Amino acid sequence: xxxxxxxxxxxxxxxxxxxxxxxxxxxxxxxxxxxxxxxxxxxxxxxxxxxxxxxxxxxxxxxxxxxxxxxxxxxxxxxxxxxxxxxxxxxxxxxxxxxxxxxxxxxxxxxxxxxxxxxxxxxxxxxxxxxxxxxxxxxxx
Amino acid sequence: xxxxxxxxxxxxxxxxxxxxxxxxxxxxxxxxxxxxxxxxxxxxxxxxxxxxxxxxxxxxxxxxxxxxxxxxxxxxxxxxxxxxxxxxx
Numbered sequence: 001x002x003x004x005x006x007x008x009x010x011x012x013x014x015x016x017x018x019x020x021x022x023x024x025x026x027x028x029x030x031x032x033x034x035x036x037x038x039x040x041x042x043x044x045x046x047x048x049x050x051x052x053x054x055x056x057x058x059x060x061x062x063x064x065x066x067x068x069x070x071x072x073x074x075x076x077x078x079x080x081x082x083x084x085x086x087x088x089x090x091x092x093x094x095x096x097x098x099x100x101x102x103x104x105x106x107x108x109x110x111x112x113x114x115x116x117x118x119x120x121x122x123x124x125x126x127x128x129x130x131x132x133x134x135x136x137x138x139x140x141x
Numbered sequence: 142x143x144x145x146x147x148x149x150x151x152x153x154x155x156x157x158x159x160x161x162x163x164x165x166x167x168x169x170x171x172x173x174x175x176x177x178x179x180x181x182x183x184x185x186x187x188x189x190x191x192x193x194x195x196x197x198x199x200x201x202x203x204x205x206x207x208x209x210x211x212x213x214x215x216x217x218x219x220x221x222x223x224x225x226x227x228x229x230x
Binding site: 049053056078089122134135136137 | 203206
């Protein structure tokens with residue numbers, strides 16, 4: 001299951017969704033807003049996305065994961081809008097029979113979201129300034 | 142005098158810092174022919190908005206939601222977006 005959402009991400013609900021009786025391993029990654037960056041103290045982050053394109057890329061990443069690893073269930077959700085410190089911006093969850101596949105697939109998921117999905121973030125600083133984070137060039141297909 | 146019709150108008154989606162600086166979700170570009178290469182479109186943007194597109198942030202184009210190199214030709218029927226460096230995840 002993949003999606004982009006404006007809603008708060010409930011990690012316990014996601015954990016429940018990827019549990020599987022035939023899986024011995026479950027790996028969940030959450031990325032959340034931290035209170036500091038290279039620019040100073042952070043109050044929150046605004047996330048913006050080219051949603052239709054993100055949706056298509058997430059589907060491709062999901063397909064690649066099922067193709068390359070023995071995975072039972074996969075979830076990847078990215079949130080948009082303004083998030084306060086501590087809130088979850090992205091979650092990637094994998095269940096598989098054994099831990100090697102679960103760890104590798106989850107790692108692949110988050111790595112590829114970061115380098116292939118057209119999503120941008122703007123940090124709101126304690127100083128009152130807001131700045132777009134200097135990103136990386138998007139990876140094509 | 143040339144008549145610019147809908148057939149020669151590109152609507153380019155903007156995001157992030159580009160959307161913010163230009164205060165718009167879309168940029169309208171009129172082209173002289175029925176299609177234009179992304180290389181020429183880039184030149185057009187750089188000449189029209191030099192502080193943003195030429196001396197500012199490097200970007201790539203997405204055409205119909207796929208990143209394309211500048212050799213590709215686009216028409217007004219294509220969904221075109223300007224993609225600055227990304228920072229999601």
